[in-house]
Amino acid sequence: MRLLNWLGLANRDLQNEVDEEFAFHLSERAKQLRAGGMDSISADRAAREAFGDLARYRAEALLALSAAHLRRRAWTLGALSSAAACILGLVAGAAALSHRDGLVVNGLREDVARLQGELAPFRGQGAVPLAQQVRFVTVRGAVCNPRVWTVPSDVDLTLRAMITKSGGLTPTARGEVTLTSNGRATPSSKVLTMSQWLDPDRAEIPVPGFVTIDVR
Amino acid sequence: MKGTVEMMVLGVLADADRHGLEIFDEISRRSDGILNVAEGSLYPALKRMESQGLISSEWRASRNNRRARYYRLSEAGRRQFLNKERVWTEFAAAVGKVVGGGASNPSAPGGPFEGVLPCAS
Numbered sequence: 001m002r003l004l005n006w007l008g009l010a011n012r013d014l015q016n017e018v019d020e021e022f023a024f025h026l027s028e029r030a031k032q033l034r035a036g037g038m039d040s041i042s043a044d045r046a047a048r049e050a051f052g053d054l055a056r057y058r059a060e061a062l063l064a065l066s067a068a069h070l071r072r073r074a075w076t077l078g079a080l081s082s083a084a085a086c087i088l089g090l091v092a093g094a095a096a097l098s099h100r101d102g103l104v105v106n107g108l109r110e111d112v113a114r115l116q117g118e119l120a121p122f123r124g125q126g127a128v129p130l131a132q133q134v135r136f137v138t139v140r141g142a143v144c145n146p147r148v149w150t151v152p153s154d155v156d157l158t159l160r161a162m163i164t165k166s167g168g169l170t171p172t173a174r175g176e177v178t179l180t181s182n183g184r185a186t187p188s189s190k191v192l193t194m195s196q197w198l199d200p201d202r203a204e205i206p207v208p209g210f211v212t213i214d215v216r
Numbered sequence: 217m218k219g220t221v222e223m224m225v226l227g228v229l230a231d232a233d234r235h236g237l238e239i240f241d242e243i244s245r246r247s248d249g250i251l252n253v254a255e256g257s258l259y260p261a262l263k264r265m266e267s268q269g270l271i272s273s274e275w276r277a278s279r280n281n282r283r284a285r286y287y288r289l290s291e292a293g294r295r296q297f298l299n300k301e302r303v304w305t306e307f308a309a310a311v312g313k314v315v316g317g318g319a320s321n322p323s324a325p326g327g328p329f330e331g332v333l334p335c336a337s
Contacts, residue, residue, distance in 0.1 A: 017285070018259070020283070020285075021236060021259065021284075021285045022256070022259070024235070024236075024237070024278075024282060024283070024284050024285075025236050025237045025255065025256075028237050028278075028282075029237060029255070050254070050255050051254065051256040052255065052256040052257060053254070053256065054256055057254075057256035057259050057260055060259075060260035060263075061259045061260045061262075061263045062263075063260075064260055064263035064264040064266075064267055065263050065266075065267065067267055
């Protein structure tokens, strides 16, 4: 019954609205007839007769309202279905990738070495500025939907992340990095779980301009 | 005739917001009481038009301070009214000529109103 109500097929609110609207019509019509000299009983009867088949019109009105209500709900259902499909897709993709060689956390050591090599030219600088297009993806085996990852300037965090400057999901630049903000390296004690930080909803943090990384 | 009630509702809501009883009375007044239909039949049409986005409604205090559901023409409804008003006028004139024993049927193939469907929703 709750589902039917949500879908508008047995919506008590809709029924009450139609009933109240019909009652208003009947009582106002009867009032007009009384004002014209008709007695109260006759006026009520004449108002009902002029209105016609109340049960039929009530049902037809409710059907029209329910159809509209159902269309609105269909949008919600469609959006929920799409969201559920996306989540399932991500989970399935993550599960598949986690079983591929080179993308699991066990390979982290090699990846760190490779990342260190790639970032070697910047080592003397202590920190490497990253453009906003740089994306971070977890290397725990699960894969985050690559999105622009930005970090507020006042946030300290340490991530094990895969970085790709091309925007693609490539395993060529993975490693454990420490993010620093405003020149301050973050303590490793503040490691956050990936599930928290890779939530697509929470990943959309206001852009600070840039962040810096330092290879550990 | 299909679409007639919708056309009349659009017409009486074009100049003012009204509740169901006022809509019915205004239609009756403008038609000099010729259109004699059950008053309740108006409401399913109103709900359909609302679900189509042609009109919107809200509860308001009526003139005698009772809660009443008022209907208002939406922009889509106003566009539809203006469009159909012209078609309807032409159609009504054409039907009048035909019924009055005029020349050829203007809605017939090749006629000036071929394909005109004045009240299709």
